[in-house]
Amino acid sequence: MVKVDFATFYLVYAEVLNWVVPDFHLEVCDFLQDYGTLGLLMMPRGHGKSTILDVYNAWKLYINPDHLILHQGATDPDAYKVSRGTEQVMDRHPLCQLFGVKKARGETQKWWVSGSTDVRHGSIHARGILSNVTGARANEIQNDDVEVPSNIGTPEAREKLLYRLSEQTHILIPGGQKLFVGTPHTHDSLYTRIKKLGAKCLILKMFEKEKRFEQIIECLVDYKPVYIFSGIGTTSKLLKEGEDYQIVYTGHFYKITFDESHYLIDVYSEALWPERFTPAIMEERRRECRTINEWDSQYQLHAKPVGDVRLDPDKMIPYDCEPVLMRANGEYFMMLGERRVVGITARWDPSSGKIKSDISAVAVTLHDDLGNKYWHRSVALKGEVVTHNENGEIIGGQAWQLCDLIETYHIPRVVIETNGIGGFAAAALKGALKARRLRCGVVEHHSTGAKNKRILEAIEGPLVSGLVWVHVSVIDTPEEGENSSVQYKQMRMFNPAITDQEDDYLDSFAGTLTDSPERVGKIHRTNEVNEGPNWRGNSGVVEATLDFEN
The missing domain is CATH 3.30.420.140 (YqgF/RNase H-like domain)
Incomplete structure (x- = not known):
């Protein structure tokens, strides 16, 4: 019996669980099936990248029970989530049941599927990025959200993370694959480095098109505005057309005129997953972001720290x-x-x-x-x-x-x-x-x-x-x-x-x-002093003769 590609495998599982699959999930499936030796997948928070990864791991083991996957997260518990998720997919997926692909032995940290001939290295080996995996071997190494504030907050922490990642070079079996999945948390982002190494990339932002303006009452954009946010944090607001602004299409640009001046305006196109992330939900998430950097990094995938930059x-x-x-x-x-x-x-x-x-x-x-x-x-x-x-x-x-x-x-x-x-x-x-x-x-x-x-x-x-x-x-x-x-x-x-x-x-x-x-500055020396009237009384000028003789 011929085994199916990943997109089909994913759709079969989605049918079992009654999922409504957005189009970009199939785009992710095609990317994961053929990302080559080095891949980078970046998606906004809440768009299902971890869920897709669970199904992907089950598919890889369904295709080849001897495939060895080292999955590394920010911590051991984070990595264990994908390990348990992959096991659950195998238990419920019709094709895994049909071909007898299931967990045979092992624990959450390391386990083997039925049909695996490797007795030393698990089919799934899940560990945190800072844990010791020196003796491991893998055909595929996955780094799932390994860049988090806790391991990049200091120069020593960043250096330790890079050292652990460099160890993976010696763990990977020649001809193997290395996949990075996550969102950036700093200007000096790990994912920027991965891009420069020539990785095949799939980067899906919350909003494909974006423009930012400061201190404006009128602006022009070259795409149809769908979401317009004012401010960030608790003072932010999703503005409404007709109430807060008006749009006029000039034939080449969309002219947006606001009813009042705003210190920060973000103009976005349609959302990546509008059925799930409705305008009300996006307004709530915008208000929960403490800084504009946090919003930009977690939803627009810009390499920025989640906190404020004191010296910009x-x-x-x-x-x-x-x-x-x-x-x-x-x-x-x-x-x-x-x-x-x-x-x-x-x-x-x-x-x-x-x-x-x-x-x-x-x-x-x-x-x-x-x-x-x-x-x-x-x-x-x-x-x-x-x-x-x-x-x-x-x-x-x-x-x-x-x-x-x-x-x-x-x-x-x-x-x-x-x-x-x-x-x-x-x-x-x-x-x-x-x-x-x-x-x-x-x-x-x-x-x-x-x-x-x-x-x-x-x-x-x-x-x-x-x-x-x-x-x-x-x-x-x-x-x-x-x-x-x-x-x-x-x-x-x-x-x-x-x-x-x-x-x-x-x-x-x-x-x-x-x-x-x-x-x-000398420009201030040209200003005349705006002197107020002397309202205090005086006794005028008095002449007096002084005699110092006794």
Whole structure:
């Protein structure tokens, strides 16, 4: 008797349980049957991916009883759910009963189906991603929602997760398959890495088309709006056409006019599963999301953390020009485009001698007379702090590299963090400056107090006020294997509650902001004082003759 494909197998089981199968479930079935050696399946919460996976595992064992599946979830109990679900499908599926495919022996963690000839490795082996599975072997490894806040909340946790995933390479039998299923929980998402490895992907968002607007009363979209949400959390609302807004089709665009201004508007097309996720249910779920990032990651599958980003790099304004030193009226001045630069600050945070640090970060920030801050350079110095020739003269090293920046941008002063090797680094820089015949002040600074608080106090205020600009060189230096620069990654991943995290570039940049005084800008000096009337009485002018003689 010929065995059926997975879509047919799934529909037979759905018929037994009286399920109404949406079209996208069949799309998932086709994907799972032929995802190759590496696959990525992403679906919103509540769309049945775990249920489909239960049926898929039963189908794989129905096709081949010798197939070995290692299913890994975030924890052991999470993995056991799929193990029990697969067993239940086998007990109830007509085709499994017809071919005699059923659980023969074993427990929830590891069990064998009838017909399996492998006595060591279970047909289904279910374990948490952080559990020890070193001795396991599998034809197919499934990673089901292994990325959760608990195992990516700290750099150590993320590194441990990646290490466990790398172990799977040695567990997988040559020619085997590896499947990832889940939703993202961070900017530095595991699933972004899987895409870059060339995985075959099926990504089904809650709403296929989306547009976001801020502080608007009117907008245009190039698709028919179906769901329009205002706000997020308890204040969010699903707006209604005719009551909260009006739509006019112009022939190319849909013009949406709101009855009042909204600080946040999301305009979506039709939902992926509208029969189940009705407008009322979606409005309820929107209100239960604490942050817009949580909504974006769990329903629109964007790689974002579920919590708020305190230092959002997207709030910085990119620019692409270099400062120019000019001379006029007998004096030198510096221009950045059309803005006059009135200050340059530089901060060097050496890495040698520090625990868990490999970045010797330097930040250079320009300041104009309107109070704007320009994050112009953010670089990592390489090699020894200082190198000498056979005559003992300084010829290179990190201090020499820093001198290049000082000479290029005419930096008048550099502040060096003395935590760690700061004292030695300061002496090395002074020696390099003397060798280069450069004039620049060197200030040693010993940081005290909580570093996270120091970074937040320096950066967050100017950032949310729109005063921070960033040079494209800081943006266009992506970390290996990443889409954005390491500076952007450190900003997005910055968590004030974590004391040990990657923040070398942020720390040096924060120092350049606090090393310069705040400027209110010359535009404010042109405003005349609106002086009120003097309502206090006076006795007028009195002339008196003074006689100091006795």
